[in-house]
Amino acid sequence: MPGAFSFCDTPIDPAALQATLNHPAAGGFVAFEGRVRNHNEGQTVVQLEYEAFPELAIKEGLLIMDEAMQRFAIIGAACIHRVGLLEIGDMAIWVGVSAAHRDAAFSACRYIIDEIKQRVPIWKKEHYASGDSGWINCETRTRTRSE
Amino acid sequence: MHPIQKDSVNPPATLLSLQLQYFAIFREQAGKRSEVLLSSATTAAELYAELQQRYGFELTTSQTKAAINNEFCDWDRQLKSGDAVAFIPPVAGG
Secondary structure: OOOEEEEEOOOOOHHHHHHOOOOOOOOEEEEEEEEOOOEEOOEEEEEEEEEEOHHHHHHHHHHHHHHHHHHOOEEEEEEEEEOEEEEOOOEEEEEEEEEOOHHHHHHHHHHHHHHHHHHOOEEEEEEEOOOEEEEOOOOOOOOEEOO | OOOOOOOOOOOOOOOEEEEEEOOHHHHHHHOOOEEEEEEOOOEHHHHHHHHHHHHOOOOOOOOOEEEEOOEEEOOOOEOOOOOEEEEEOOOOOO
């Protein structure tokens, strides 16, 4: 089962994704769900916007899934990232891993989410209750005023 | 068209036609998603410096990555006409 990586611009359906990882040899399944949080660095977040460079992001995302399949004794792995405007509580990313045993499933799931955050060209703009907004990791010193 | 003048001291710069894509903070600062740019830059780093001048991009090359034809590349990568170039500000997925 090759690792899967994709984007969507509508709400993520974890049940459908989890079903793709079902396998008779899988004694364990681990999932990580990343959700939009209502605060960051002392500011109240009201909305969040994700943008991706799809061609490069899919390539890098699939590379990470392949790395996970090579490094850990897992059966299957899948990841989907949502883009566009998200509200508080919305799921932004889902990572699922099935494996014969739990150790590999936990480790691979952790590896995938950590590498995605570091390497995949996806950007996040937070919109704050104050009316300010900012691209995370890009403009920590100066906040741009939203229109 | 003028004939190419011989000038051994200052040869005319060759302009490359490059397909630029802008994302996130760069898209907002450039005010556009993409453009075709004629540039005398020879490397990804030179092109980025030109865009910093043009659009006021403040991120440094240590904070930014370059991609040509949908592949990450080194800053000293030589550009050729027709290349699709994108600069990648610090990512924040997940």
